[in-house]
Amino acid sequence: MPAYKIKSISLKNKAFSESDKLVTLFSRERGKIKVVAKSARRVPSRFGGRVEAFTYADCYIAKGRSLDILSQCEVIESFQSVRDDAPALISGLYLLRLVDAGTLEGQQHPELFDLLLRGLMTLKAEKNPRLVEAGFEKAFVRLEGIYRQGIEPRYSLSEHIGVDLRQW
Numbered sequence: 001m002p003a004y005k006i007k008s009i010s011l012k013n014k015a016f017s018e019s020d021k022l023v024t025l026f027s028r029e030r031g032k033i034k035v036v037a038k039s040a041r042r043v044p045s046r047f048g049g050r051v052e053a054f055t056y057a058d059c060y061i062a063k064g065r066s067l068d069i070l071s072q073c074e075v076i077e078s079f080q081s082v083r084d085d086a087p088a089l090i091s092g093l094y095l096l097r098l099v100d101a102g103t104l105e106g107q108q109h110p111e112l113f114d115l116l117l118r119g120l121m122t123l124k125a126e127k128n129p130r131l132v133e134a135g136f137e138k139a140f141v142r143l144e145g146i147y148r149q150g151i152e153p154r155y156s157l158s159e160h161i162g163v164d165l166r167q168w
Helices: 080-084 086-102 110-125 129-144 153-161
Strands: 003-015 021-027 031-037 056-062 068-077
Touching (some): 003 110, 021 110, 031 056, 080 086, 080 110, 086 129, 086 153, 129 153
Parallel strands (some): 031 068
Antiparallel strands (some): 003 021, 003 056, 021 031, 056 068
């Protein structure tokens, strides 16, 4: 099986089988991809918290028939301080959800990856997470080419994604 290595941010994960997780990763090279983390739901697991949302990591992935398989994961940054602070956590999850909802699987978007990583790094240091959210929204609509003068970015994003973000 051919394999590849990417630096990625974990957007989300969910139970895939009794012992596996389906992990959604976002990388500069491959965009949004879904991979299976074998035995990640078992205790103890070789992945531990390495596949949890926010984790920025070097991932080694083997090509599978229908889904690729995560074979190894080395954490670069866990953003633990974002997870530990409730307002930062809410804002961080909002950024991850925006990227997940606003991108297609396999769609390369290196500028958006850099924006997300910068946003998470800023959340780690910023005392006002709402400012980070607003800056991210504005940059996101510009990257996607949906910026309209005089219209709040959140409305453009709602239209782009097809969901009213005020209900998130």
